[in-house]
C-alpha cells in the first residue's frame with residue numbers, strides 16, 4: 001500500500017534522510033521509531049505530499065506522490081506533529097472545512113462521524129482556541145480521518161500529552177488501525193509501538209536501521225539478567241560453560257548473559273550454587289532499541 | 300470549485316472572528332463617513348453661495364468620485380494589514396499543512412484566499428452604501444456613475460488584495476508582509492505622480508500606463524477602456540500567478 005524507494009531529502013546542505021526504503025502492506029500497522037531529528041517527520045511529509053523529496057519516490061496504492069499528489073491525498077489522512085488547526089474556528093466548522101476541501105460527498109455526515117470517532121462530539125461547538133492540548137491533538141486526528149482514508153500517517157500523535165491522554169489517544173489509534181486501514185505511526189516512545197503496531201521501522205540519522213516484525217525484533221536479542229548472592233570468577237565460568245551461551249558480563253552482583261536461543265532454564269540451574277536471587281526475563285524492546293541506536297551512532 | 304468556495308468562506312469568516320478584520324471594517328466605515336460629511340459640508344456651502352443646491356447634475360459624480368478618491372488612499376494603506384496574514388499566518392501556525400496535504404491544487408488555495416479576502420473587502424466598500432442613498436434623497440443620482448464608482452473601487456480592492464496575498468506568501472513574518480505590501484502599493488501608486496512630472500514622450504506614456512492612478516480614474520468615471528481592463532486583469536493575474544508559484548514552492552522547500 002505504501003512503497004518508499006530510495007528517498008533522500010536535503011534541506012540546503014543538511015541531509016535529513018538518506019536512501020530511505022521500506023514498504024507497508026495493505027492493513028499493516030507500522031511503527032516508525034527513532035530519536036528526535038532522525039528524519040521521521042521528513043519521511044512522513046514526503047509520503048503525505050506536503051514536501052518534495054530530493055530524490056527517490058514514495059508511492060501510495062500505486063500512485064507516485066510527486067506525480068499524482070491529489071490522487072494520493074484523496075485516500076490518505078495525515079496528522080502532523082503540530083495539529084494544522086485554525087484556532088479561531090469551532091471544532092465542527094474546522095472539521096467540516098477539512099471534509100469539504102478533501103472532497104467528501106456528505107460533509108455533515110462525515111463531520112459527525114469523525115467527531116464521534118475521536119470523542120469530540122461534546123465540544124463540537126467550542127472554539128479550538130479554548131481546547132486543551134489533548135483535545136487539539138484529537139482535532140488534528142479528526143481532520144486526518146474525516147474522509148475515511150485507507151491510509152493514515154500519524155506523526156507523533158501522543159507527543160506532549162499527559163499519561164492519561166496518551167493512553168486515550170493510543171486506544172483510539174488502535175481502533176482506527178483495526179480492519180483494512182494501513183497506518184504509519186511515528187514516535188520515540190517504544191511502548192506505544194509495542195501496544196499498537198505489528199511492525200517496526202527504526203530510523204536514525206536519516207537512515208533505516210531496522211525494519212522487522214516486533215516479535216522478530218524482540219527475539220533477536222536473547223539476553224538474560226541474573227542477580228547473584230555470591231558473584232565470583234567461578235560463577236562467570238559456570239555460566240559461560242552452559243552450552244549455547246555467547247557471552248557473559250559480570251558487573252557487581254548482576255550477570256548479563258547473551259545467547260541465540262532461550263536458555264533461562266539451564267542458566268538458572270547453573271546459577272543456583274552461586275546464590276541465584278533473581279532471574280530477569282529477556283531484554284526489553286527498549287534496550288534493543290537503545291543498543292541499535294548507539295551502535296549505529298558509533299559506526 | 301467546492302474547495303475554492305470553502306477556502307474563500309473560511310478566510311472571510313476568519314476576518315469576522317478576529318480583531319484585524321473588525322478594526323479595518325470599522326475604521327474604513329468611519330473614515331468614509333468622515334470624508335463624506337466634510338465633502339457634503341463643502342459642497343453645501345459652495346452650492347448655497349451659488350444658489351443651486353441639488354440642481355447640479357454632476358453632484359453624484361463629484362461626491363462619489365471625491366469620496367472614493369480619498370478612500371483609495373485609505374485602502375492603499377489598510378489593505379496590506381488586512382491581507383498580511385492570508386498565507387504567512389497559515390505557515391506560522393502550521394495550518395498550511397492541512398491545505399497542502401488535501402487534494403487541492405496551489406491555484407485553488409490561492410484563488411480561494413483571494414476571493415475570501417476580496418469578499419471581505421467588498422463588505423468594507425458596502426458600508427458606504429448610505430452615500431448613494433443620501434444622494435438619491437438630495438436629487439437624481441446617475442446610476443451609471445454609481446455602478447462605475449463602486450465597480451471601479453472593488454476592482455481597485457482586488458488589485459490590493461492580490462498584491463497583499465503575494466506579499467503574504469513571501470514570508471512567514473506578517474510584519475515583513477505588511478511592509479512589503481505598503482512598498483508595492485506605494486510604488487504602483489506613485490508611478491502616477493511620476494507620470495505627471497515626466498515630460499511628454501515615450502517614457503511618459505510608459506510610466507502612465509504602469510500607473511494605477513490613471514487607470515483607476517478612468518474606470519471610476521465609468522469610462523471602460525479595453526486598455527484599463529487589460530491593465531487591471533494583468534496586474535491581478537500577475538500577482539495571483541506569482542502567489543501560486545510561491546505556494547507551489549512551499550511543497551518543495
Ligand SMILES: Nc1ncnc2c1ncn2[C@@H]1O[C@H](COP(=O)(O)OP(=O)(O)O)[C@@H](O)[C@H]1O
Pocket residue numbers: 011014015016017034035036037038039040041042043
Ligand atoms: N524545515 C527544515 N529546514 C531545515 N532542516 C530541517 C527542517 N525540518 C527538519 N530539518 C532537519 O532534518 C532532520 C530530520 O528532522 P525531522 O524529520 O523533523 O526528524 P524527526 O521527526 O525524526 O524528529 C533534522 O536534522 C532536522 O534538523
Ligand SMILES: [Mg+2]
Pocket residue numbers: 037040041042081155156
Ligand atoms: Mg518529528
